[in-house]
Amino acid sequence: MRIGVLGAGQLGRMLALAGHPLGFELVCLDPARDAPAGQVAEHLAAPYDDELALARLAACDVVTYEFESVPVATARELARTTPVHPSPDALAIAQDRWTEKSCFRELGIPTAPFARVDSEDELRAAVDKLGLPAVLKTRRFGYDGKGQSVLCRDADIASAWRELGRAPLILEGFVRFQRELSLLSVRSTTGETAFYPLVENEHSHGILRLSRAPARGLTPALQATAEDYGRRLLDRLGYAGVLALELFEEGGTLLANEMAPRVHNSGHFSIEGAVTSQFENHLRAITGLPLGSTALRASAAMLNFVGAPPEPALVLAVPDAHLHLYGKEPRPGRKLGHATVLAPDETTRETRIASLEKTLAARDESR
Amino acid sequence: MRIGVLGAGQLGRMLALAGHPLGFELVCLDPARDAPAGQVAEHLAAPYDDELALARLAACDVVTYEFESVPVATARELARTTPVHPSPDALAIAQDRWTEKSCFRELGIPTAPFARVDSEDELRAAVDKLGLPAVLKTRRFGYDGKGQSVLCRDADIASAWRELGRAPLILEGFVRFQRELSLLSVRSTTGETAFYPLVENEHSHGILRLSRAPARGLTPALQATAEDYGRRLLDRLGYAGVLALELFEEGGTLLANEMAPRVHNSGHFSIEGAVTSQFENHLRAITGLPLGSTALRASAAMLNFVGAPPEPALVLAVPDAHLHLYGKEPRPGRKLGHATVLAPDETTRETRIASLEKTLAARDESR
Numbered sequence: 083m084r085i086g087v088l089g090a091g092q093l094g095r096m097l098a099l100a101g102h103p104l105g106f107e108l109v110c111l112d113p114a115r116d117a118p119a120g121q122v123a124e125h126l127a128a129p130y131d132d133e134l135a136l137a138r139l140a141a142c143d144v145v146t147y148e149f150e151s152v153p154v155a156t157a158r159e160l161a162r163t164t165p166v167h168p169s170p171d172a173l174a175i176a177q178d179r180w181t182e183k184s185c186f187r188e189l190g191i192p193t194a195p196f197a198r199v200d201s202e203d204e205l206r207a208a209v210d211k212l213g214l215p216a217v218l219k220t221r222r223f224g225y226d227g228k229g230q231s232v233l234c235r236d237a238d239i240a241s242a243w244r245e246l247g248r249a250p251l252i253l254e255g256f257v258r259f260q261r262e263l264s265l266l267s268v269r270s271t272t273g274e275t276a277f278y279p280l281v282e283n284e285h286s287h288g289i290l291r292l293s294r295a296p297a298r299g300l301t302p303a304l305q306a307t308a309e310d311y312g313r314r315l316l317d318r319l320g321y322a323g324v325l326a327l328e329l330f331e332e333g334g335t336l337l338a339n340e341m342a343p344r345v346h347n348s349g350h351f352s353i354e355g356a357v358t359s360q361f362e363n364h365l366r367a368i369t370g371l372p373l374g375s376t377a378l379r380a381s382a383a384m385l386n387f388v389g390a391p392p393e394p395a396l397v398l399a400v401p402d403a404h405l406h407l408y409g410k411e412p413r414p415g416r417k418l419g420h421a422t423v424l425a426p427d428e429t430t431r432e433t434r435i436a437s438l439e440k441t442l443a444a445r446d447e448s449r
Numbered sequence: 450m451r452i453g454v455l456g457a458g459q460l461g462r463m464l465a466l467a468g469h470p471l472g473f474e475l476v477c478l479d480p481a482r483d484a485p486a487g488q489v490a491e492h493l494a495a496p497y498d499d500e501l502a503l504a505r506l507a508a509c510d511v512v513t514y515e516f517e518s519v520p521v522a523t524a525r526e527l528a529r530t531t532p533v534h535p536s537p538d539a540l541a542i543a544q545d546r547w548t549e550k551s552c553f554r555e556l557g558i559p560t561a562p563f564a565r566v567d568s569e570d571e572l573r574a575a576v577d578k579l580g581l582p583a584v585l586k587t588r589r590f591g592y593d594g595k596g597q598s599v600l601c602r603d604a605d606i607a608s609a610w611r612e613l614g615r616a617p618l619i620l621e622g623f624v625r626f627q628r629e630l631s632l633l634s635v636r637s638t639t640g641e642t643a644f645y646p647l648v649e650n651e652h653s654h655g656i657l658r659l660s661r662a663p664a665r666g667l668t669p670a671l672q673a674t675a676e677d678y679g680r681r682l683l684d685r686l687g688y689a690g691v692l693a694l695e696l697f698e699e700g701g702t703l704l705a706n707e708m709a710p711r712v713h714n715s716g717h718f719s720i721e722g723a724v725t726s727q728f729e730n731h732l733r734a735i736t737g738l739p740l741g742s743t744a745l746r747a748s749a750a751m752l753n754f755v756g757a758p759p760e761p762a763l764v765l766a767v768p769d770a771h772l773h774l775y776g777k778e779p780r781p782g783r784k785l786g787h788a789t790v791l792a793p794d795e796t797t798r799e800t801r802i803a804s805l806e807k808t809l810a811a812r813d814e815s816r
Contacts (some may be wrong), residue, residue, distance in 0.1 A: 102462075104772055105758075187632060364740065375769060379746060394471060394472065
């Protein structure tokens with residue numbers, strides 16, 4: 083079976099590595115000549131609107147994406163002839179923070195208070211309504227903390243408007259969350275649904291740095307609440323594939339922050355840490371195969387390598403550590419790879435995370 | 450780092466899949482145009498003595514092989530300029546049942562009695578010495594039970610000679626073994642050494658059908674004996690990489706049957722079943738990286754798919770089953786893929802093996 087993929091970054095690369103053993107041939111479309119998936123799958127280096135390349139994808143058995151800023155028009159065009167999963171509608175909703183948060187609200191999934199902002203007057207009205215602090219965000223194309231501005235005082239309103247006001251915006255109430263969690267859900271074209279245990283995420287400079295799976299002190303009640311929200315989304319969107327839902331935990335309640343209609347950085351632990359990886363389950367889901375178990379094999383943690391690669395020998399000397407490099411040229415702020423550590427219990431996990439972090443420190447000192 | 454590989458079959462394919470996350474680029478040489486590794490790594494489709502192709506391999510940082518019938522001369526030629534692991538000497542010894550068994554004997558590793566046979570007279574003398582039944586084998590290029598003849602009565606001598614006498618031969622005493630086991634050993638260029646738990650293997654028509662890891666009822670004493678033999682070989686051969694040693698268990702003792710200086714079909718369980726797969730550990734070993742743990746994650750079993758592929762949906766519906774297809778065209782007697790099942794205990798493992806075997810039966814009925 084041939085699977086077309088919009089995007090050929092590291093997510094596409096890991097999809098391809100999961101796909102080969104299942105007998106799937108992946109064909110990835112990505113304008114970047116040196117895209118990471120190109121080393122392990124067929125890569126069409128062309129713009130997302132290249133007719134010849136799109137015809138090649140349309141000839142696949144199913145099309146998916148690994149990158150949510152893919153033009154919705156492209157996904158819709160492909161869907162006229164070829165199954166596209168997740169659906170272009172899910173993609174469209176997730177691309178816009180306003181439609182996304184509105185979808186959460188419509189489904190009764192709690193969020194921070196939010197208001198649509200299309201002018202400086204609307205921004206002032208929204209601040210009056212939501213209070214300060216609040217976060218002004220572009221509705222589209224934000225990622226890794228980009229396109230955001232925190233408003234603490236009235237004086238910040240004008241400067242934030244100058245910074246971001248050229249694009250459609252959303253103002254969100256500032257959430258004093260205890261931690262960020264994410265739920266990786268997966269739903270097959272057959273309707274079969276599964277959820278990974280909640281992951282706890284730490285960011286640095288807006289980029290995911292560390293994930294722990296399961297989240298520390300995870301209770302069945304918290305997991306059940308998150309799964310309830312995940313299930314509402316999957317069913318509402320008629321979803322097939324992996325869906326990542328980012329959640330803030332604030333005083334025992336969960337607030338949905340955003341969703342990504344694709345495999346997700348916070349799910350990378352699942353390659354070794356779960357019975358079935360998010361990549362394999364995404365492929366199973368969009369091809370209608372039975373889903374694999376989402377149970378954990380151990381306590382897992384994932385550490386991203388951003389900007390500079392680690393010394394492989396140092397990473398691999400950590401017990402039960404697994405290295406994943408993406409074949410990318412180093413560049414500041416660029417995700418170059420990750421390592422996952424497994425451990426029999428949470429205490430050992432923390433020790434191993436500390437060992438992994440030392441490999442980063444060694445790298446930074448040697449620069 | 451670039452790693453040259455002689456051979457591009459399924460073993461090369463699984464080496465490449467393990468190598469990408471470690472940042473290794475594999476370049477495989479194999480005359481077969483549709484070689485399985487070619488879908489996931491650079492593939493030079495040329496004869497093993499092609500000068501241009503060998504120059505490409507010689508330009509790699511290290512060269513290895515995934516196929517032990519590679520010409521030793523090729524390996525030696527490459528070793529003049531480039532590290533070749535395992536060493537061409539190890540390859541030469543393993544290619545010839547006589548030098549192989551002589552090596553076992555020299556190291557004090559028990560074997561069935563054996564005698565070199567280069568003429569029909571020598572065959573008769575060997576039968577007189579070893580008694581019947583005995584097994585006549587070609588010294589070179591035997592695999593999956595090919596190039597062998599069992600002699601039960603004197604009358605079989607002449608026919609076996611007619612069948613096999615054109616090649617150098619070895620006669621081996623017939624071992625009434627209880628079961629076949631294999632030991633996967635790994636030794637790094639740094640001298641670091643590790644052993645996987647003994648695997649129990651069942652064959653069908655001379656081809657590996659089923660492996661259980663660990664072997665049923667494995668005792669620490671049996672494991673220690675096998676590791677002692679494995680360590681003698683690794684040290685004697687100055688070995689780097691994975692070495693597979695096939696053993697017969699006969700009344701509580703272990704007899705060495707043959708060795709393969711490469712990753713091995715009976716080690717495929719390790720992709721999911723061990724903390725570190727044999728493929729990753731082979732790559733770590735030949736590049737001098739720290740070895741990964743060889744501990745099992747669970748009770749594991751591996752079932753080969755020979756001749757016809759399974760129905761993926763049936764395989765993937767078995768709990769904790771993992772499918773590995775090699776991208777090969779079906780052909781009678783050809784290994785097309787395998788599945789590994791993990792289980793929390795040996796009883797559950799047997800239930801899951803039975804479920805997997807049902808998927809084969811379903812396949813056979815549908816043909």
